[in-house]
Amino acid sequence: QVQLVESGGGSVQAGGALRLSCSTYGLSIDSYCMAFFREAPGKEREGVAAISSVGHDPSYVDSVKGRFIISKGFAKNTVYLRMNNLKPEDAAMYYCAARAGESCTLFSDFTFWGQGTQVTVS
Numbered sequence: 548q549v550q551l552v553e554s555g556g557g558s559v560q561a562g563g564a565l566r567l568s569c570s571t572y573g574l575s576i577d578s579y580c581m582a583f584f585r586e587a588p589g590k591e592r593e594g595v596a597a598i599s600s601v602g603h604d605p606s607y608v609d610s611v612k613g614r615f616i617i618s619k620g621f622a623k624n625t626v627y628l629r630m631n632n633l634k635p636e637d638a639a640m641y642y643c644a645a646r647a648g649e650s651c652t653l654f655s656d657f658t659f660w661g662q663g664t665q666v667t668v669s
């Protein structure tokens with residue numbers, strides 16, 4: 548059974564940083580495209596960052612380029628999202644997602660989802 552468990556969310560001031568983690572169970576991240584999405588109250592869910600199975604070619608939504616970094620920790624089978632220079636508009640519930648196959652973009656269909664971790668920016 549596949550499980551994705553996010554952690555690392557919290558409350559920070561604008562300009563601060565957080566690192567989200569997505570621990571995975573029942574799959575090997577070197578075979579999956581992994582991504583982080585976010586959803587704020589009253590807004591549609593949007594893809595934030597995605598990274599291929601081998602950890603290359605990350606893609607980001609324009610609003611986070613230059614501030615967020617997605618990476619894979621293969622030894623721990625964990626995916627990370629480093630978020631720097633956080634802005635109030637980054638506040639949302641952040642979700643980890645996984646999909647098999649070669650396609651790996653923010654618009655791909657993802658099969659597995661975590662429960663989310665809350666990020667608050669004041």
